[in-house]
Amino acid sequence: MATILDKILAEKKKQIEIMLTQDSSILEERVTRPSLFDHLYKSEQLQIISEIKRASPSKGLIAESVNPVEQAISYYEAGAACISVLTDTPFFKGSFEDLASVADAVPIPLLCKDFIIHPVQIDQAKHAGASVILLIVAALSKEELKDLYAYAFDAGLEVLVEVHDANELESALKVGAKLIGVNNRDLRTFDVDLKRTEEIAAIFPFHEERVLISESGIWKTEDAERVARVGARGVLVGESLMRSGNVGNALQALQVELGGITK
Numbered sequence: 001m002a003t004i005l006d007k008i009l010a011e012k013k014k015q016i017e018i019m020l021t022q023d024s025s026i027l028e029e030r031v032t033r034p035s036l037f038d039h040l041y042k043s044e045q046l047q048i049i050s051e052i053k054r055a056s057p058s059k060g061l062i063a064e065s066v067n068p069v070e071q072a073i074s075y076y077e078a079g080a081a082c083i084s085v086l087t088d089t090p091f092f093k094g095s096f097e098d099l100a101s102v103a104d105a106v107p108i109p110l111l112c113k114d115f116i117i118h119p120v121q122i123d124q125a126k127h128a129g130a131s132v133i134l135l136i137v138a139a140l141s142k143e144e145l146k147d148l149y150a151y152a153f154d155a156g157l158e159v160l161v162e163v164h165d166a167n168e169l170e171s172a173l174k175v176g177a178k179l180i181g182v183n184n185r186d187l188r189t190f191d192v193d194l195k196r197t198e199e200i201a202a203i204f205p206f207h208e209e210r211v212l213i214s215e216s217g218i219w220k221t222e223d224a225e226r227v228a229r230v231g232a233r234g235v236l237v238g239e240s241l242m243r244s245g246n247v248g249n250a251l252q253a254l255q256v257e258l259g260g261i262t263k
């Protein structure tokens with residue numbers, strides 16, 4: 001049976017056909033953003049990548065009519081290390097317009113959160129002002145991962161490589177990924193378990209210059225402490241911040257001290 005990831009990727013292929021007919025070659029001069037890797041690598045507190053997420057296949061509508069610029073400014077003012085903007089429309093109700101408007105509003109690292117399977121999407125992410133892109137190992141062949149990683153690197157972008165298990169971690173390490181995210185949510189079953197971060201942390205090469213980020217299902221201080229304890233330097237948080245009445249308090253509750261063996 002087709003999983004949600006299969007469905008998303010099938011839809012992506014159709015959109016790429018359209019993207020390829022559009023001209024994104026004229027790049028506007030964008031501000032240079034600080035490096036997400038450097039920021040995470042040198043910080044002593046758990047850093048938050050705060051996501052703008054209107055909806056998702058697992059949760060349905062979360063905050064459909066959110067003003068992405070206002071939300072991004074609240075995240076920035078509350079001390080977020082990076083803003084993640086979902087740009088997938090059919091399943092997450094985001095857009096490249098959301099990304100571009102956030103890019104104009106905040107000076108911190110900006111992650112284009114999408115299912116990237118073709119270089120034209122990387123061009124578009126850069127064009128809209130992103131400084132970081134996501135590559136999901138489960139969505140790509142080894143060859144595609146290598147090529148897209150190199151393409152983004154050459155375009156001057158940072159790459160967050162998302163993994164679910166030991167094999168995928170190996171693929172991420174092989175392409176030279178320095179920012180590695182463990183998705184606590186299984187994209188096939190939607191099952192969320194922070195144990196995934198612990199499992200990957202147990203085999204993560206912390207002594208090399210790499211950063212571990214725990215993604216999804218982070219709601220409270222104890223969650224942040226749990227992943228920080230095993231060596232995560234950052235968390236990627238969407239729904240709990242989108243639903244929070246007070247972004248400042250919600251972010252502060254997650255900014256815990258780092259506890260793990262991180263170097």
Ligand SMILES: O=P(O)(O)OC[C@@H](O)[C@@H](O)c1c[nH]c2ccccc12
Nearest residue numbers: 183215216217218236237238239240
């Ligand atoms: O809303 P949450 O549970 O805090 O999750 C945020 C983020 O990790 C999640 O949106 C995500 C992680 N990897 C992805 C890949 C594609 C789409 C979405 C995602």
